[in-house]
Amino acid sequence: MPNIILSINAGSSSVKVSVFSYDSGSSDPKELAVIQVAGLTAPPATLKYDRGDQHIKNQELSESDVSSQETAYEYILKHLTSDEGLPELKHSDDIEFACHRVVHGGDYNKPVRIDRDTFHRLEELSDLAPLHNAGALTIVKAVHEKCPKASNIAFFDNAFHQTLPEAARTYAIDQKVAKRNKLRKYGFHGLSYAFITRAVASHLQKPTKNLNIVALHLGSGASACCIKGGESIDTSMGLTPLAGLPGATRSGSIDPSLIFHFTHDAGKPSRSSAKGMHITEAEEILNKKSGWQALTGTTDFGAISSKAEQGDAACKLAFDIFVDRVIDFVAAYYVKLGGKVDALVFAGGIGEKGAQLRQAIVEKVFCLGFALDDVANARPDGQKVVVDVGAQESKHRILICQTDEQAEMARQCAQEADSLRRPS
Numbered sequence: 001m002p003n004i005i006l007s008i009n010a011g012s013s014s015v016k017v018s019v020f021s022y023d024s025g026s027s028d029p030k031e032l033a034v035i036q037v038a039g040l041t042a043p044p045a046t047l048k049y050d051r052g053d054q055h056i057k058n059q060e061l062s063e064s065d066v067s068s069q070e071t072a073y074e075y076i077l078k079h080l081t082s083d084e085g086l087p088e089l090k091h092s093d094d095i096e097f098a099c100h101r102v103v104h105g106g107d108y109n110k111p112v113r114i115d116r117d118t119f120h121r122l123e124e125l126s127d128l129a130p131l132h133n134a135g136a137l138t139i140v141k142a143v144h145e146k147c148p149k150a151s152n153i154a155f156f157d158n159a160f161h162q163t164l165p166e167a168a169r170t171y172a173i174d175q176k177v178a179k180r181n182k183l184r185k186y187g188f189h190g191l192s193y194a195f196i197t198r199a200v201a202s203h204l205q206k207p208t209k210n211l212n213i214v215a216l217h218l219g220s221g222a223s224a225c226c227i228k229g230g231e232s233i234d235t236s237m238g239l240t241p242l243a244g245l246p247g248a249t250r251s252g253s254i255d256p257s258l259i260f261h262f263t264h265d266a267g268k269p270s271r272s273s274a275k276g277m278h279i280t281e282a283e284e285i286l287n288k289k290s291g292w293q294a295l296t297g298t299t300d301f302g303a304i305s306s307k308a309e310q311g312d313a314a315c316k317l318a319f320d321i322f323v324d325r326v327i328d329f330v331a332a333y334y335v336k337l338g339g340k341v342d343a344l345v346f347a348g349g350i351g352e353k354g355a356q357l358r359q360a361i362v363e364k365v366f367c368l369g370f371a372l373d374d375v376a377n378a379r380p381d382g383q384k385v386v387v388d389v390g391a392q393e394s395k396h397r398i399l400i401c402q403t404d405e406q407a408e409m410a411r412q413c414a415q416e417a418d419s420l421r422r423p424s
């Protein structure tokens, strides 16, 4: 009987779960189904369910159905185990591994089976990823309770950036305090960048160790990564996912002094943050009450893009801010690669579906040798994992990669299954 891997990606606005079967010894799990609850920050939440290459369901959910990452997971598990068309997963006991995307893993640099000690260490890190770790850990608890036979494995979103050079990961602050409090750049979206690196190297038929790309994961959270020889040498997110690019509800990088002029209570503990989390009013504002939501009233960048095109001033400003900040990183990372860039890669919900944003960004970096094929950019082939949308004659390629954090976790899990399996 093939073993079932459940790959769980608790994003800031969504819970995506992929079901895989795998035979120990093979490192290529087979994807059986993908299900996601999205719109948790912009109700009504929606459920999307695909099994194999069949699109099964798209429906709105009521707040009594789902209202958090935890209830979204419970709804998803019930949906999967009751689907007659998925005989491989009839009962939660069929799940051997539950892989969890844990955004902030601190100094953990490889996947780890979550036991009581690990769980508590990850809880302590929740303050450094206030939109993510707590939600993901509620799902770990739910799996522990509802799927007692499954091994919970944490895959860390910052592990891919363990190759950051010292000058890139060190802040210019008192290093005694920095070392004691572990204050440095960690970087995130690492599972996505690991998937992108492998997928793009295969598309370009290059060994990963020779691959130089500027990768953009533009989703509810957005980041850029400079990948040299297949390894991260810089990335836009920092100690926490707040740094770098603006997001659905996040400000992105600001002058740190701003917050003390924004509110005089900045240093006080936030009143409404999730229980057991000690973040300040300042972090609450910058993580949950800023970004596209604050600028336009919506976190839906698809809606923002089309309203910007129709002349909505607030949406046009948000759109232009995003372009302005993204090109700062594209230019800087182009220089860090010495101009030896195999491709500029767009990924994440916005990167993959936002033709208008891709066009606006590429126009600004035309001087570096990037140009789009406008027809390919307008209607990229959605069937392929990696699509080339660059103009034939341009110096560097421009690619769209349908990134897949769940597939990356399942692949790593299958590869390391023997060492990750709970001792019998």
Ligand SMILES: Nc1ncnc2c1ncn2[C@@H]1O[C@H](COP(=O)(O)OP(=O)(O)O)[C@@H](O)[C@H]1O
Pocket (backbone or CB within 6 Å): 011, 012, 013, 014, 218, 219, 220, 221, 248, 299, 300, 301, 302, 303, 305, 348, 349, 350, 353, 354, 355
């Ligand atoms: N056609 C589109 N153009 C621009 N943005 C889009 C489009 N379709 C979806 N998006 C945006 O993608 C974002 C979600 O990206 P995704 O990577 O799925 O988020 P998460 O970080 O929750 O995983 C949302 O802001 C959504 O509005």
Ligand SMILES: CC(=O)OP(=O)(O)O
Pocket (backbone or CB within 6 Å): 010, 011, 012, 013, 103, 157, 188, 189, 219, 220, 221, 222, 241
């Ligand atoms: C790290 C991060 O921002 O993740 P997401 O895009 O899923 O919110």
Ligand SMILES: [Mg+2]
Pocket (backbone or CB within 6 Å): 011, 012, 219, 220, 221
């Ligand atoms: Mg995401």
